Amino acid sequence: MRFRNIPGLSLATSELSIGSWKTFEAMEFDDIVAVIDACFDAGINFIDDCRYGRAPGVPGGIPTTEVIVGRALRAIGRHRNEYAIADKLWWDQYPRLSLREQLLKALHRLDQEYVDLLYVDRPDRLATAHPEITFDYEALVVSIAEEMAALKQEGLIKAYGFANSKPEAIQRIFSIVETHRLLAPAVAQIRYSLVEPEAATSLELGNLHHSRGLMLTATTTMAGGILSGKYLQPQAREAGRLSDKQAALDERSMSIARNLADLARRNRLPATALAMSFPLQNPSVASVVFGARTVDQVKENLRALEVESFGIDAEIRALAGANQ
DSSP states (O other), X not given: OOEEOOTTOSSOEESEEEEOTTTGGGSOHHHHHHHXXXXXXXXXXXXXXXXXXXXXXXXXXXXXXXXXXXXXXXXXXXXXXXXXXXXEEOSTTTTTXXXXXXXXXXXXXXXXXXXXXXXXXXXXXXXXXXXXXXXOHXXXXXXXXXHHHHHHHHTXXXXXXXXXXXXXXXXXXXXXXXXXXXXXXXXXXXXXXXXXXXXXXXXXXXXXXXXXXXXXXXXXXXTTTGGGTTTSSHHHHHHSTTTXXXXXXXXXXXXXXXXXXXXXXXXXXXXXHHHHHHHXXXXXXXXXXXXXXXXXXXXXHHGGGGGGGGTOHHHHHHHHTOOO
């Protein structure tokens, strides 16, 4: 395993990290334990989790992912200083619950005393969650940064970041916190794939990495499963979870998936490994978050770390039209 550093975290984090998303809610508990334990055995020490909404088709009474992950970590029994946990806060419960109150509830569900990294959903989504609320964007960012500094002082978090923001929004956030001399975010979690390669070419993110130490965590690197190649067969589209999202299966995305599958075959590597290796070419990416339902999927995803040795990085970048 290879590791990179996130400002504020004492533990260097693995270049690959396991995310719970909504997959764990639909898995048997023993399988979840096996997946997380296989990640630990491979050197993955970064777990991305949060309180998600109920996944479609999940029976009532199934615990949320935070509860599931907490139970799995207890079952595995690794020492807390061997791994880092990231969690996220949304705007659906705000301002009824402050960010601190939401974090305390999350820690209770996780059965943890702290999280290493806390993401806050992008500030503009407060308006989406609560259209009845009138808010000032700059004042909200200031409030978030002040609350994150207090949480860090309490020892409840070690660093914070923002999730789902675009590069220009991250630049705006940095401008605000620096103007007010507040604690800056250490990480931006961003959609980053061959289908959505903007993070690879963003001048804003590149400048923030070099001048402020901002790191990225990459999500949706499979572009909703398209880059795995499973939707290249028409029958798979009908059966797959994207069958009701045909807009995502546009010709550009499918063309990238076909070319990626061809490159993977020629190099005898999984297409998933090639797709995940793309954001790892960027030195500002601390970790690529993946989901897995089986130990075999974990092993396949780990092959992303081999891709660099095949000398095909430029060919992979060319698939997205990204010249890093």
